[in-house]
Amino acid sequence: MRPGPRNLITDVPGLRVGNAQDAQIRTGATVMLGDVPFTAGVHVMGGAPGTRETDLLAPDKTVEQVDALVLSGGSAFGLDAASGVADGLRAMGRGFAVGDIRVPIVPGAILFDLLNGGAKDWAENPYKALGAEALGNAAVGFHIGSFGAGTGASTATLKGGLGSASVVLPSGAVVGALVAVNALGSAIVGEGPHFWAAPFEIGEEFGGFGPAPRYDAAALPLTKLSQHANTTIGIVATDATLTQAQCTRLATAAHDGFARALVPSHTPMDGDLIFAASTGARAMGDPIAETLLLGHAAATAMARAIARAIYAASPAPGDVLPSWQAQFG
Template sequence: MRTAASGSLTDVPGLKVGCAADEEARTGVTVILPDRPARAACDVRGGGPGTRETDALALSTLVDRIDALTLAGGSVYGLAAADQVAAALGAKGRGFGLSKAEGVPVSPIVPAAILYDLANGGDKAWGTDPPYRRLAAQALADIGTIVPEGRAGAGFGALAGAHPGGQGTASARSANGHVVGALAAVNSFGSPYLPGTNAFWAAPYEVEAEFGGRAWPELPIAEGFPPDTKAAAVRQATTLVVLATDAPLSAPDLKRLAIMAQDGLARALRPAHGPTDGDVIFALSTAEKGEGANLALLTELGSLAGDVVARAIARGVYHAEMS
C-alpha cells in the first residue's frame, strides 16, 4: 500500500484536527475543520446511533458541504460540542446563508456523532453543565495537522470490546496520487483482537508495523461470538469514522465511498454494526470542484478507504493499549 506523508487524516490537503479531553470525566472531543466548506456525505450502519445534521447530508437535500465535524464522548450530552463549534464559526461569518442581510447570522453546517462513555468510571456528575462545549472550544484552539492517537479526543474514554479503545488515524495514496485518510474513535462492542491473542483482525492491512507488527498466529479462526466481547454486552458501543480525500468527488460518490469504507469496520472489529453500536462514517472531499469520479477511480478509492479505516481502528486501539 502506498502510504501518504504521515499516515494521518491531515495528509489530505485542506484538513485540520483539534482534540481535547477531560481527565476527571474520562471523555473528550475531536473537531475536524476543513480550510473551506467541504463536500460531504454520511453512512450510518449501527443500530444505536447518536448524530446531528446527518439528515442534512442526504442526497436529496439543499446542503452538500460542511463547515466542520465534531466527534465526542458523552452520549447525547456530547452533541453540544457541535453547538460551540457552530457558534465559533458563525461569529467569524463562516456558514450557510440563503441571503445576505444585515444582522442575520449565517448558519454553520456542523454535523456530529457521539459515542457512549458514560459508564467508564469517570466523574459524570456535571449537573446542568456538561463539559462538551468547553472541550470543543479547547479543541478549536488546538487545531492543527498533528492527530493524537490512543487516549485522545473523542476516543479518550473509549473501550473496544473488553479492551482499551481510543482514537486512531491512517492514510494511503491511490495509484494516480489521490490521498485517502481516516480518523476513527473506537468504542466498539466488537473485539479488535483474534480470540485468545493480541493479534489484530486488521493485521493483513498493516503498514510498517504501525500497530505492533503482530501477525496472525497459525491457529483456526474461532467461529461464533468472540468471548472477549462479553464484558461489553451491557454497554452501548460505537465506532465513529471521518474519511476524507482530495479527489474531486460528487456527493453521490462520497456516499458510495462511505458505504465501501464501512467494510473497514468489519475487517477490524468482530462483530460490527450490531444493535447496540452507533457506527457512523462521514466521508468528505476537500477538492474545490466535485465533478465526480469515473467508476474505476471510485472503486479504487473505496477499496483503499476500507483498508485505511481498518488501520485507523487498529492504530487507535494499539496506542491506547500502549499508553
C-alpha cells in the first residue's frame, strides 16, 4: 500500500477540508465537506465525549447521509462551530429536503483545549464564526499541525495538532484519516523522539526514526490526568461504497489506530471518537474481503495521521508544552 498524492484525507475524491483558528484564544475548528452528501457512521470509545447529531448516524436511523463533519476545540462551546457550518451550507442550498426547506446535517465533535494558556474571556462564543470560516476555507489542500481543531491541542508531554494521512489499496480504493490529537496519553515512547506509530510509517512522513530501540511495556505511561483536558477526535473516509452500518464498522476498526499511536488511549477522561465517511464512488467487488482491508487501512492511516499531527505541530509564544519540532527537530 502507498499514500495518495497528498497524503491527506482529501486524496479521497470529492472531499475537501477547511481550517480556521484563533491564535489569541489558541483554538480552532476543522470541517470536512463533500461535493455531495456522503454516508457516515460514528463510534465513541472514550469516556468523556462531546458531540452533536451523532445519534442520527446509528444504522437504524432514517437519515443516512450528511453534508459535512466538524471537529472543533472549545469543549462544549465548540459544538457551536457546526452551527456556523450549517448556516453556510444552507446559504449554498445544501441540506436534507423537508418540503421547500433545506436542513444541513452536520454532526460534530469537540476536544477540551480551555486550559492551554489562550485568552478564554470572550464576550461571545467564537466557535460559530470559526466554523463558518473553516467552511469558507474548504479545499483539497490544507495544513496539518497547529491548525484548525488541532491549534490548541496537547498530549502528555508535547503539543498536539491536526494530522492527516491516506493510503491507496490494491483495488484502487482510497482510505484517508483526519485527526485532532488532544490526548491524555503520549504519542512518543518515553522521552522521545520515537513515535509509538513508527511501525506503520510510510517513508519518512514523521521523521523516519523507526521504532524505539527499547521501552518498558509494563511501565506506567505518562499522562496529563491532572488537567482533565483531553480527547482525540477524528474522521476516516473512503471512496468505497459503504452502508451506514459498514461506516460504523469502519469507524470502530479505525480506533485501533488510536491504540497504536497513543499510550494510553480510550481512557475514562478522553472523549475519543471517530467518524467514518463513504462517498460511494467505487463499488466493491468482494464486500467481505474488502471491508476487512478497509478497516485495516483505516486503522493504519489513523495511526500515521496521529504521529504526523505531533510531528508537524509548530512552536508559538506562550506555549504550555513544547512542540515535537522544538524538542527534537
